[in-house]
Amino acid sequence: MRSSSEDAGSVMSRSAKTAELEELYCSIGGVLLRTLDGMYGMPRDDAEKLVGDVFSMYVATNEPGGDPASWIHLAVHAEAAAYQRKQAALAALPEDAREAWRLHVQNRTFQEIAAALGVTKRFAEKLVAKALAELRARGLR
Amino acid sequence: MTWPTSRADSVFREAAALAVRMETEREDAAIVCDEILKGPSAWWPQRLRKTPAAKTAGMVQELLGRMRKSLERTPVDAQAITALAVGLAEELDAAEYSPLHVATVQAQAMRDHAYVLTFRGDYRHALEVAERAESRLPTVAGSRYERARLWITKALVFSYTGRGAEALELAQAATKTFLEYGDLARAANSRMTEGIVAYMTGAVELALEIFAGVENDAALDDLGAVRVAHNIGLCLADLRQHAAAVPYLYRSVVQFDARGMTSERIRTQWVLGKSLLAHGSTREAIPLLRRTSRELVAMGLVVDGGVAALDLAEALLATDQREEVPSICSELVEQFTRAGLAPQATLALAYLREAVALKANAPKLVSEARASLTRLSE
Numbered sequence: 335m336r337s338s339s340e341d342a343g344s345v346m347s348r349s350a351k352t353a354e355l356e357e358l359y360c361s362i363g364g365v366l367l368r369t370l371d372g373m374y375g376m377p378r379d380d381a382e383k384l385v386g387d388v389f390s391m392y393v394a395t396n397e398p399g400g401d402p403a404s405w406i407h408l409a410v411h412a413e414a415a416a417y418q419r420k421q422a423a424l425a426a427l428p429e430d431a432r433e434a435w436r437l438h439v440q441n442r443t444f445q446e447i448a449a450a451l452g453v454t455k456r457f458a459e460k461l462v463a464k465a466l467a468e469l470r471a472r473g474l475r
Numbered sequence: 476m477t478w479p480t481s482r483a484d485s486v487f488r489e490a491a492a493l494a495v496r497m498e499t500e501r502e503d504a505a506i507v508c509d510e511i512l513k514g515p516s517a518w519w520p521q522r523l524r525k526t527p528a529a530k531t532a533g534m535v536q537e538l539l540g541r542m543r544k545s546l547e548r549t550p551v552d553a554q555a556i557t558a559l560a561v562g563l564a565e566e567l568d569a570a571e572y573s574p575l576h577v578a579t580v581q582a583q584a585m586r587d588h589a590y591v592l593t594f595r596g597d598y599r600h601a602l603e604v605a606e607r608a609e610s611r612l613p614t615v616a617g618s619r620y621e622r623a624r625l626w627i628t629k630a631l632v633f634s635y636t637g638r639g640a641e642a643l644e645l646a647q648a649a650t651k652t653f654l655e656y657g658d659l660a661r662a663a664n665s666r667m668t669e670g671i672v673a674y675m676t677g678a679v680e681l682a683l684e685i686f687a688g689v690e691n692d693a694a695l696d697d698l699g700a701v702r703v704a705h706n707i708g709l710c711l712a713d714l715r716q717h718a719a720a721v722p723y724l725y726r727s728v729v730q731f732d733a734r735g736m737t738s739e740r741i742r743t744q745w746v747l748g749k750s751l752l753a754h755g756s757t758r759e760a761i762p763l764l765r766r767t768s769r770e771l772v773a774m775g776l777v778v779d780g781g782v783a784a785l786d787l788a789e790a791l792l793a794t795d796q797r798e799e800v801p802s803i804c805s806e807l808v809e810q811f812t813r814a815g816l817a818p819q820a821t822l823a824l825a826y827l828r829e830a831v832a833l834k835a836n837a838p839k840l841v842s843e844a845r846a847s848l849t850r851l852s853e
Contacts, residue, residue, distance in 0.1 A: 355494055390486060391579070400659070
């Protein structure tokens with residue numbers, strides 16, 4: 335059982351943690367989104383998802399090393415570079431495989447992908463497998 | 476305060492709320508852990524089951540932190556702790572946190588459990604658990620960092636199971652990822668893993684080159700620096716550069732001792748004793764080898780203790796102190812018989828004892844007895 339003074343201390347540290355994260359997000363969130371647009375030509379939706387995912391992973395990561403701002407900054411750049419390589423790999427795919435992959439990463443089922451593309455479920459699976467093989471061949475997945 | 480965007484905003488708000496929750500949970504878990512991890516490890520699962528407040532993601536991460544503190548001193552307890560963490564992580568409710576958060580925490584628990592299993596030599600289970608961890612990890616932006624940490628564990632398992640090329644590839648990929656994320660300390664430790672993998676696959680010169688490359692890396696923590704010194708000493712000893720190896724090994728023995736890392740200190744002390752012996756500093760080697768043999772046996776490592784005793788016998792014979800050798804052999808025969816170990820090894824030791832007493836060709840017999848014992852340890 336903790337004493338009330340200890341509780342008060344932990345409430346303060348929680349507030350400090352929230353403030354620290356908010357400050358970090360406000361100071362670099364916008365910069366990161368502009369960078370993803372300007373430097374990597376990333377569409378706004380993808381950029382927002384990437385930044386959001388990196389923040390979520392930062393929180394989930396147990397004992398990330400280094401300073402939080404630089405971890406998040408560098409993670410965003412590293413992931414943006416990987417995104418660019420992935421886009422190049424996907425661009426090399428036939429349109430149906432590219433579309434199947436886009437739906438697959440949105441967590442659509444093979445049945446749904448098949449319906450959207452007007453193909454059989456088995457063929458939808460083949461298209462996703464083809465995209466995955468291409469990404470793997472480029473060390474991206 | 477200006478928020479940059481609506482969608483990233485809402486994801487961030489969720490992440491921030493989770494960060495605060497995790498901090499609270501870790502604080503509570505630190506107290507609960509002290510209570511749960513008391514007494515023999517067999518009691519811990521029952522205590523955990525009876526503590527509903529302990530069923531949190533923060534508790535899983537706190538347990539993983541406790542494992543790191545106990546691994547060197549009590550590996551059996553470390554394994555019990557990560558087993559608890561894995562069980563607890565599997566019961567977490569994704570709706571209560573977020574699917575990404577829960578999957579990441581589960582993968583962390585499995586990764587650390589795999590690491591402990593590797594440390595204890597259970598490579599088959601370590602690989603199974605590591606594979607499960609990898610399949611559990613999310614594939615979103617930012618997850619490559621966690622994946623790289625898992626690759627380090629997998630690289631170690633591969634290096635111990637004859638998959639050296641894959642191990643080196645994984646360790647190199649992990650180093651690259653840590654550098655991309657700006658984590659220089661983990662990148663330096665990852666380079667160390669590359670060195671270990673090279674050493675385990677017999678590429679001792681390459682391993683030495685890698686360890687020498689990180690020797691003065693400012694990003695290494697104190698323990699990392701000790702391990703590098705130890706690894707350099709070990710490589711130099713293997714390459715028969717004993718004069719160069721000895722200062723590195725001496726430094727490692729002293730620093731492992733200062734940290735209470737008994738098992739590492741004893742093994743390094745053994746390598747140091749053998750290097751001194753090979754270097755011709757037999758009188759310095761004798762007390763170290765005597766102490767090593769006794770300490771290994773006291774730890775229950777009878778075969779290793781026996782091999783160290785034969786190193787001692789060799790040193791004694793080299794300095795014409797034959798009279799102690801038969802009693803060393805008698806003691807070993809007794810220990811081996813008591814432990815029910817292979818009769819061939821016991822016979823080789825008994826033969827050596829008689830041969831020394833009769834002043835026969837003892838050095839050759841020491842080699843034969845050592846070969847018998849080494850086969851046992853393999």
